[in-house]
Amino acid sequence: MSATVQREITPFRRFAADYASNKIAVVALIGVVIIVFLALFANLIAPQNPYDLAQLDIMDGRLPPGAKSPAGWTYWLGTDDQGRDMFSGILYGLRISLGVGFGSAATAGVIGSALGLIAAYAGGWVETAIMRLVDLQLSFPAILVALMILAFLGKGVMNVMLALVIVEWARYARTARAAALVERRREYVEAAECLALPQWRVLFRHILPNCMPPLIVIGAIQVASAILLEATLSFLGLGVPITEPSLGLLIANGYQYMLSGKYWISFYPGLALLVTIVCLNLVADQLRDVLNPRLQR
Amino acid sequence: MARRVFAPLMAGLLATSPVSAQSLVMAFSGSPTSADPHYHTFSPNIALDSHSYNTLVDMDPKSRPIASLAESWRLVSPDTWEFKLRPGVKFHNGDDFTAEDVVYTLARVPTVLNSPGSFSIYTKSVVSSEVVDPHTIRLKTNGLYPLLPIDLTLVFMIPRRLGPNPLNEDFNNGRNAIGTGPYRMTSYKPGDRVELERFDGFWGKKPHWANVSVRMIPNDGARTASLLAGDVQFIEFVPTSDVARLGTDKRVALSQTDSLRLVFLWLNRSHQVAPPFVTGPNGEALTTNPLNDLRVRKALSMAINRNAIVERVMEGAAIPSNQFLAPGVSGHVADLAPVPFDIAAARALLAEAGYPKGFRITLHGPNDRYVNDGKIVQAIGQMWTRIGVETKVDAMTWTTYISRASKQEFSAFLLGWGISSGEASNPLRALVHTYDAASGWGSVNRGRYSNPQLDGMIKAAMAVADDKMREAALIDAERVAMEDVALIPIHIQKNIWAMRAGLTHTPRADERTLAMDLIPAP
Numbered sequence: 001m002s003a004t005v006q007r008e009i010t011p012f013r014r015f016a017a018d019y020a021s022n023k024i025a026v027v028a029l030i031g032v033v034i035i036v037f038l039a040l041f042a043n044l045i046a047p048q049n050p051y052d053l054a055q056l057d058i059m060d061g062r063l064p065p066g067a068k069s070p071a072g073w074t075y076w077l078g079t080d081d082q083g084r085d086m087f088s089g090i091l092y093g094l095r096i097s098l099g100v101g102f103g104s105a106a107t108a109g110v111i112g113s114a115l116g117l118i119a120a121y122a123g124g125w126v127e128t129a130i131m132r133l134v135d136l137q138l139s140f141p142a143i144l145v146a147l148m149i150l151a152f153l154g155k156g157v158m159n160v161m162l163a164l165v166i167v168e169w170a171r172y173a174r175t176a177r178a179a180a181l182v183e184r185r186r187e188y189v190e191a192a193e194c195l196a197l198p199q200w201r202v203l204f205r206h207i208l209p210n211c212m213p214p215l216i217v218i219g220a221i222q223v224a225s226a227i228l229l230e231a232t233l234s235f236l237g238l239g240v241p242i243t244e245p246s247l248g249l250l251i252a253n254g255y256q257y258m259l260s261g262k263y264w265i266s267f268y269p270g271l272a273l274l275v276t277i278v279c280l281n282l283v284a285d286q287l288r289d290v291l292n293p294r295l296q297r
Numbered sequence: 298m299a300r301r302v303f304a305p306l307m308a309g310l311l312a313t314s315p316v317s318a319q320s321l322v323m324a325f326s327g328s329p330t331s332a333d334p335h336y337h338t339f340s341p342n343i344a345l346d347s348h349s350y351n352t353l354v355d356m357d358p359k360s361r362p363i364a365s366l367a368e369s370w371r372l373v374s375p376d377t378w379e380f381k382l383r384p385g386v387k388f389h390n391g392d393d394f395t396a397e398d399v400v401y402t403l404a405r406v407p408t409v410l411n412s413p414g415s416f417s418i419y420t421k422s423v424v425s426s427e428v429v430d431p432h433t434i435r436l437k438t439n440g441l442y443p444l445l446p447i448d449l450t451l452v453f454m455i456p457r458r459l460g461p462n463p464l465n466e467d468f469n470n471g472r473n474a475i476g477t478g479p480y481r482m483t484s485y486k487p488g489d490r491v492e493l494e495r496f497d498g499f500w501g502k503k504p505h506w507a508n509v510s511v512r513m514i515p516n517d518g519a520r521t522a523s524l525l526a527g528d529v530q531f532i533e534f535v536p537t538s539d540v541a542r543l544g545t546d547k548r549v550a551l552s553q554t555d556s557l558r559l560v561f562l563w564l565n566r567s568h569q570v571a572p573p574f575v576t577g578p579n580g581e582a583l584t585t586n587p588l589n590d591l592r593v594r595k596a597l598s599m600a601i602n603r604n605a606i607v608e609r610v611m612e613g614a615a616i617p618s619n620q621f622l623a624p625g626v627s628g629h630v631a632d633l634a635p636v637p638f639d640i641a642a643a644r645a646l647l648a649e650a651g652y653p654k655g656f657r658i659t660l661h662g663p664n665d666r667y668v669n670d671g672k673i674v675q676a677i678g679q680m681w682t683r684i685g686v687e688t689k690v691d692a693m694t695w696t697t698y699i700s701r702a703s704k705q706e707f708s709a710f711l712l713g714w715g716i717s718s719g720e721a722s723n724p725l726r727a728l729v730h731t732y733d734a735a736s737g738w739g740s741v742n743r744g745r746y747s748n749p750q751l752d753g754m755i756k757a758a759m760a761v762a763d764d765k766m767r768e769a770a771l772i773d774a775e776r777v778a779m780e781d782v783a784l785i786p787i788h789i790q791k792n793i794w795a796m797r798a799g800l801t802h803t804p805r806a807d808e809r810t811l812a813m814d815l816i817p818a819p
Contacts, residue, residue, distance in 0.1 A: 260541060
């Protein structure tokens with residue numbers, strides 16, 4: 001019993017120490033934690049619910065950062081053309097962006113990994129069918145596929161998530177299959193098969209845990225790319241409804257005011273998006289370095 | 298030393314350059330679909346055609362009919378109009394313009410192949426024509442049709458020399474591009490540019506520019522940037538977000554005028570109970586249609602702060618309106634009281650109508666059709682929510698939107714209507730007359746408003762031959778429609794042009810961008 005505890009803790013400690021060796025990655029991780037916290041508790045932190053039309057007043061539209069609201073508090077980041085507080089808008093926008101990003105990456109991860117493992121373990125025509133589907137999927141640019149799906153399904157957060165899942169699952173499948181092909185020739189798999197364990201148990205309890213490191217790295221990268229893709233779709237007017245803007249739509253709303261000097265409507269949501277993506281990518285990079293045995297020092 | 302040599306040299310170059318003084322480069326926001334003047338009833342086509350072709354009757358900048366190829370016109374009997382044609386008018390090929398060319402044009406218009414929007418709607422009232430002499434023609438209509446001169450302001454005259462069935466392609470390649478207008482088309486590149494050259498035999502006022510190049514720049518930002526960079530000297534449809542900035546820029550000048558385009562809301566009247574997207578205050582289904590109650594319609598109209606929309610959303614590029622047409626246009630009702638913006642009164646009206654707690658509604662609109670359309674519906678959503686009508690806003694792309702709006706799938710929805718005739722019978726017949734597929738009246742009545750009293754008044758007004766008396770009768774009908782809140786007018790857009798400093802433009806209500814309207818400032 002004590003042996004198991006020791007085996008579970010020691011790798012984690014080693015992992016934490018490896019991760020902490022890069023100070024920038026630690027700062028990025030703290031940044032991600034803060035951003036997730038802000039997004040989760042947006043409704044408590046934000047001074048205004050930017051999605052409630054009753055709380056907006058068109059007469060407060062396009063106020064510069066630091067202007068006072070009629071209720072007495074300050075629009076620290078200004079307002080957009082509908083009189084929406086930009087700070088509140090960014091917090092709620094982050095919530096949508098992170099929700100869509102993590103939600104679609106996790107869903108795509110489960111579906112893609114399962115299909116990849118099945119392909120590797122089953123082989124034969126099953127493998128051929130799944131992997132050719134993956135090839136087909138990856139041969140189209142992600143943004144094109146997402147645009148087609150949304151043009152067909154219409155707008156909405158759930159439709160954006162669905163489009164992102166359809167776009168993203170193939171990468172997980174390919175990664176999971178590659179890792180599983182290596183693992184399934186290992187002795188511990190042979191041992192498990194000799195014990196006549198059911199196939200699903202060998203696959204998901206024995207092979208899958210050993211394939212996790214590359215999948216975690218892919219997942220971290222995919223969260224960032226999903227957030228970017230959602231922002232792109234919303235910027236093009238195909239993502240979220242106009243009364244519930246995400247970061248991409250906030251940027252699009254301010255875009256036409258850039259020439260007239262009202263920079264804050266686009267700039268701050270853009271900055272929030274930039275910081276989020278950079279932090280997530282730094283974390284993903286460090287995870288890849290730490291979890292990749294070939295790069296281990 | 299260098300400066301002393303260069304300064305006179307530069308001055309000499311500028312002074313002797315005939316190109317810069319006589320050439321104009323201007324930008325359209327939309328691309329004409331053809332150079333054939335009878336192919337497509339589409340604003341960019343009509344603006345382009347107006348340079349090379351003339352009509353019997355023209356519109357002045359305020360969209361009032363004025364003489365053009367016809368010097369005068371009158372009713373000789375209730376069903377016959379007589380037009381006296383201007384003598385001495387020459388086509389670009391040297392042919393004289395006569396009554397036979399009018400007959401030829403009227404016969405050609407309905408025969409254009411594959412037309413996406415036929416000009417025959419402007420000629421179909423003519424049942425027969427009679428050439429009295431080379432400069433007099435009589436057109437017979439089916440009964441009294443007082444609007445024929447106005448319809449003919451969109452029928453461009455072409456020479457009978459073109460023969461039977463002139464081809465669309467031959468207008469585009471220039472072979473058939475022969476009109477009587479002030480400019481001759483020398484080159485047409487679809488979606489890119491059109492080159493025009495002044496026609497010295499033009500019968501009217503000689504335009505200032507010897508050569509005009511029309512560029513197509515659909516992107517708003519790119520169009521403004523081209524003007525600022527000096528690539529073009531004259532642009533149309535300046536985006537409202539750039540108006541304030543361009544107004545303070547010394548390098549450019551702006552011109553603007555009230556347009557004929559009304560932006561308004563429809564309320565769906567085709568349901569007796571539970572219209573789509575309308576529920577009670579707690580989301581329960583309704584057993585009535587609140588939109589059928591005049592008090593509810595009045596409350597929804599009163600809740601809208603039109604001045605705020607014009608000032609904050611349109612940035613001044615519109616005038617708040619409580620009727621179809623802007624002041625100064627025929628059919629404007631001068632004494633129609635503006636709709637007061639009054640939240641308390643609106644709440645009281647809702648309570649009186651039996652909705653003290655309001656109701657829920659979804660306001661639909663396009664987000665890529667009219668100027669700032671998506672922002673306007675959001676602003677109205679805010680305003681309705683303040684009187685207790687909890688409003689959701691759904692904006693979508695035009696092609697999806699218009700097909701659903703035409704099937705009455707929405708309950709409250711935003712549309713615009715350009716009143717090309719510049720008088721009141723057009724919106725009354727097209728928008729608020731009871732929908733009647735057979736006669737074509739009420740053809741765009743997408744709210745399915747129906748009021749037999751109003752229908753009768755419109756029919757009666759259309760049987761009045763005298764222009765002044767007909768306008769008075771139409772104004773009475775407008776008053777009935779507006780007092781019954783047949784639709785909720787929001788504002789009338791302004792048309793805005795921008796040009797390099799040193800040029801003067803006469804803005805037109807009908808949105809047409811014409812090189813003839815632009816001259817160097819005196």
